[in-house]
Amino acid sequence: MKYDPEEFRNHWLKEKLPGYPSSPGCYLMRDAHQKVFYVGKAKDLRNRLRSYFTGGDPRFFVGCLVALLDNIEVIQVRSEKEALLLEKKLVRDLQPQFNILLKDDKDFIRLRIKKPKASDRLRQQYPRLEVVRKVEKDDSLYFGPFVSAGAARSTLRTINKYFQLRTCKDQVLENRSRPCLQYQIGRCPAPCVQPIKDYPKYIKQVELFLKGRLPELLEELNQNMWNASQREDYEAAARIRDQIKAIETNLEEQLVADENNQEDMDVIGTARGGAQLEIVRMAYRKGWLSGQSHYSFSRQAFPTEELLASVLAQVYEATDHQERALTVITDCNLGDDQWILENALAANTDAKKTKILHVHRGNKKKLVEIANQNAKTRLERHLRSKETHEQALVRLQKRLHLKQLPVHIECFDVSLFQGSTPVVSQVVFKNGKPDKSCYRQYNIKSVEGTDDYAMLAEAIGRRLKRGVANDNLPDLILVDGGKGQLHAAIKELKKTEALNHVPHPPMMAAIAKARDLGEERRGYAGQKNKHSESRSPERIFLPNAKDPIALRPHTSERFLVERIRDEAHRFAIQAHRRRRKKKTLASALDGIPGVGPKTKQNMLLHFGSAKNIKKASAAELQQVKGVGKELASTIYAHFHASTNATA
Structure with a gap:
């Protein structure tokens, strides 16, 4: 009704x-x-x-x-x-x-460092800071979560540069006989070859840095620099000086929350534009802004207050209670959800209860206004980006004479090496942006040799049949190549009889990369010779058109098409390398009696590569979990049978 x-x-x-x-x-x-x-x-x-x-x-x-x-x-x-x-x-x-459903806890990126232990193994004496996605129930220190992988890795690079922690993997650490380049440039104390009694102190400094306790850390480092200079260890004093400068630079980029208020608090800012919601969480620790997280959501039809309550519940549930702020400040009235959240966050912990404050005036209101301005800036950037994507699609539709706006575009590319392990990639762009959940990889089954056209036809045929069955067809299909690839795609389109009943079957086009025109600098597509460049423009081949369409440089439609083509190329190479690596490992370790998947995995973890396994002696192979004396002899004989026969 x-x-x-x-x-x-x-x-x-x-x-x-x-x-x-x-x-x-x-x-x-x-x-x-x-x-x-x-x-x-x-x-x-x-x-x-x-x-x-x-x-x-x-x-x-x-x-x-x-x-x-x-x-x-x-x-x-x-x-x-x-x-x-x-x-x-x-x-x-x-x-x-x-x-609103945030990523599962396993998808949040964190930094982890294990606590050093007295042990014969160097990896336990000198742990390293690493990026992880899952919090284990151990005695490690976890920092985060970071919503952005880029932010987490940028922080990791800063720490690796200034805080004297090792960066090498465990296997490398325990098998080095001399220091690496990181030691030579003063970024690592070389625990691989010498004992480092101050390593626990370095870990403590990293902890202070990641928890935002920068003034406390600076005080300690200044004292260390003074002590080093008193000992006339000027090289160490200079290193600590550089470390202090890096931290002070970090402080200069931050805001003071309240000189008289040193409590830990999170300030929440929001900005709403129709169905688009932007949320910013600014974390203040000991009076300083120590970090910022942002959450962007589209197609949200419900009130901001309800959506914000849902976000806060998921964010703080994924954060260790020791890392939570004692106060959360917002200008949104959460109503009943405020009381529910406060009690849920305090349940099953010995920590103080988190307070959610709805502020109207004063210094805290000013902090919320700063957070709201950050959220508004992100919203405006998103809306401008959306408008740019729409303009590119409209221009592409006009340039290619398409009947409808190409909202859903798919691009296919072939990757193979000497005819082996061929892969066709399918990338999907919706509204001008990649939709990686729809990416597909087609392992070619019916084609032998290096027939790119047939491989492309097989992949597109499989895609069209699935699309008709699921009522999920793209508006435009792009293939990486020229006329030959386009004709193969069109032929497969005509063979799919079910498409005869589809009101708007997909349009087809092929994109050819710019090519070198040589020293003559020939004109192309109507350009005069004296103004022509040494490379042709990007070209689009269309069905039933003799000449390709040249896309002018520095236009939004060309940028979009190039981005789609390059993404298909990247995904195809990545998928092909994955298949080749899997095949290489399988061929090297398969066929050995008594060696199953678990033993293969244990050997690769222990030695690091199939090459090192081949070099290992029978005694070294016995050190692998699950490999006894008899199996070690079998593995050794497998890799050295030809050598023994020659001898």
């Missing part, structure tokens, strides 16, 4: 809402097909649902409800905490369209 917005609200307020309970619980919003598109929680279910239908609420999501909502199912629980836990489970199980 269809309603206009006013009738829709009245229908729910007068006829349906009175029948809902006032107890805590979760609610599931379903569409006409009974698919859940949103899950929420509430301290009072009836009051929360009423807030969606009151006439004074002009927010964006109300209009979406008119178009989507068919009915609301509720699940009652005993407490607000149970409602929070149930909401989390329902969102992960059902994955509704409009719920």
Whole structure:
């Protein structure tokens, strides 16, 4: 049954809402097909649902409800905490369209360093700082989570440069006989060849740096520099001086939160533009801004306050309670969710209760305004980027004379080496941006030799058949190559009979790279010789067109097409190398009696490569877990049979 917005609200307020309970619980919003598109929680279910239908609420999501909502199912629980836990489970199980679901805990990037232990193994005496995605239940120190992998690796590079921790892998550490280049340039104390009694102190300094306790760290380093100069160890004093300068530079880029307030707090900023939501979390530790995280969400039709509460619950659940701020500041009124969050975060920990403050004025309000401005800047950048993508698609449609806007573009590329392990890559761009969840790799099954055209045809044929079956066809298919590749793709398109019943079958085009025109600097595509360049422009070949279309340099459509082509090329090479590596390892270790997948893995972990396994003696092979004397002799004989026969 269809309603206009006013009738829709009245229908729910007068006829349906009175029948809902006032107890805590979760609610599931379903569409006409009974698919859940949103899950929420509430301290009072009836009051929360009423807030969606009151006439004074002009927010964006109300209009979406008119178009989507068919009915609301509720699940009652005993407490607000149970409602929070149930909401989390329902969102992960059902994955509704409009719920915010952050990455699973295993996907958050963290930095980890193990605590040094007295041991015969150097790796345990001198642990290194490394990037991990999973928190183990051990006595290691974990820092994060970092939402951006780039931010985590940038921090790691800074620490490796200035804090005297080893950077080499465990196998390298325990097998070196002399220091590496890092020691020569003063970035590593070389624990591989000499004992380092100050290594635990270096780890403590890294801990202070990553926890944002920079003034405390600077005080310690200044004292160390003074002590080194008093000992006339000027080289060490100079190294510490450079370390101090790097940290002071970091401090100069940060803001002072409040000179009189040294508490740890997170300041939350938000910016909303229609269905686009940007959230920024600025972490202040001991009065200094120690870091910033951002969360970007599209197609969000529900109130900012609800979405923010969902984000905070997931972020702080993934953060160790020792690393959490004691105060979270925002200008969003979270309502009942504030009390639920505070109690849920304090449960099962001995830490102080986290407070969520809704601020209106004062110094804390100024900090929120800074965070909001950061969020607004990110929102404007996103909207500009979206507009740029749309313009590129419109220009590409016009340039290639396409019947419809190429919102969904797929590109195919072939990668092989001397005819072996051929792979065809398929990359997908939607609205001008890569959608990596739809990338595919086609291992060629029916083609022998180096027939690129046939390989491309097989992959495109498989893709078209799957697309027709799943009603998921692209608007434009690009192939990397020239007329030959395009004709192979068109031939496969015509062979797919099911496409005859598709209203808008995919358009086909081939993209050829710019080519060197030689010293003559010949004109191309109507350009005069005196103005021509030594390389031709990028060319697009279209069906039933004799001459290619030349894309002018420095245009948005050319940039988009080049980006798609280069991404297909990168993905094809990556997939091909993966197949070749797997085949190489399999051929080197397969065929040895008694060696299964687990033993192969243990040997590779122990020796690092198949080449080192071949060089190992029988006694060295016995050191591998699961390899006894008899099996070690068998493995050694396998790799040295030809040598023994020659001898």
